[in-house]
Amino acid sequence: MFKQIINALIGLSLFTTFVNSAEKPLIVGMELQYPPFEMSDKDGTPSGVSVDLAKALGKYLGREVKIENIAWDGLIPSLKTGKVDLVISSMTITDERQKTIDFSIPYAQSNLAILTNKTSGVKSIDDLNQKGKKIAVKKGTTGHIYANQYLKNAELLVFDKENAAVLEVIQGKANGFLYDQLTVYKNWANHKSTTIALLKPFQEKPEYWGMAIKKGNDKLKEQIDAFIKHAKSDGTFDALSKKYLTEARATFDELGIVFFF
Structure with a gap:
């Protein structure tokens, strides 16, 4: 028992x-x-x-x-x-x-892509890696890491929020915003009158x-x-x-x- x-x-x-x-x-x-x-x-x-x-x-x-x-x-x-x-x-x-x-x-x-202003003349990642160019990035993202490592000729504008970085491009204060392709696509779709989405991958390896x-x-x-x-x-x-x-x-x-x- x-x-x-x-x-x-x-x-x-x-x-x-x-x-x-x-x-x-x-x-x-x-x-x-x-x-x-x-x-x-x-x-x-x-x-x-x-x-x-x-x-x-x-x-x-x-x-x-x-x-x-x-x-x-x-x-x-x-x-x-x-x-x-x-x-x-x-x-x-x-x-x-x-x-x-x-x-x-x-x-x-995922791959990084570029959101740029229609008046910027940017057509590739090489166009951003130039003296006088300004690149908006979100702090801590792979776009931020990539720009720090490979785009040393440009000036980086680092933001805590994605929408703040996008606004810089919309207003023409930044020549490009680096983020993943879907985010770039989405922001271009919302601001077609002022922006261009460069969606073709430019990294050697995908993320x-x-x-x-x-x-x-x-x-x-x-x-x-x-x-x-x-x-x-x-x-x-x-x-x-x-x-x-x-x-x-x-x-x-x-x-x-x-x-x-």
């Missing part, structure tokens, strides 16, 4: 541990300032490609998902301190970032986006990698593309540029 009670208690303990683990929310960090990937509806509800992707991941893992809106430069610190379980925020996998955090396998391919994970959290990384493979095969990424990126994809296809998904 005593042995049966002990076994029952052990079984209850294991069941409770399983239930608590299954019910633990998955905290996902992202900066909700990057439509159509990370943004908020009018009522403040998180929305966009990355939000839907996070929800699909939660469903796959059987865990509730909570989105934490965090400024870009606070995302990696929040991951390292355990404030969030992972980051899904259009983050490029770089060697420098991999020194302190882990990434999933890539889920999207890839990954979901960022705290170093040592190998179990979650394995689960996320499995989810990404599953989502690529079951139509999840195609559905997200059709929902949010139909016009952009048509433009990319027309130009012969490899699309994100």
Whole structure:
């Protein structure tokens, strides 16, 4: 009888541990300032490609998902301190970032592009690497890193917010804004009368986006990698593309540029 009670208690303990683990929310960090990937509806509800992707991941893992809106430069610190379980925020996998955090396998391919003013005369990245040229970048992005490394002849204008950098181009105060292709496309679509989008890749190697994970959290990384493979095969990424990126994809296809998904 005593042995049966002990076994029952052990079984209850294991069941409770399983239930608590299954019910633990998955905290996902992202900066909700990057439509159509990370943004908020009018009522403040998180929305966009990355939000839907996070929800699909939660469903796959059987865990509730909570989105934490965090400024870009606070995302990696929040991951390292355990404030969030992972980051899904259009983050490029770089060697420098991999020194302190882990990434999933890539889920999207990205390249830098140029948003320029119609009056600037800029037609290529070489046109920006000139004395007297001003390049707007968002702090900490791969556009910022690239400009620092390769465009040393130009003057860099560094901003915390994407829209501030874009405004410099619209007003003709900057000759170009470096960011990923979809962001450049989106801003050109909103300001066709004053800007031009140079979408053709100019980097030697494409960039890839990954979901960022705290170093040592190998179990979650394995689960996320499995989810990404599953989502690529079951139509999840195609559905997200059709929902949010139909016009952009048509433009990319027309130009012969490899699309994100």
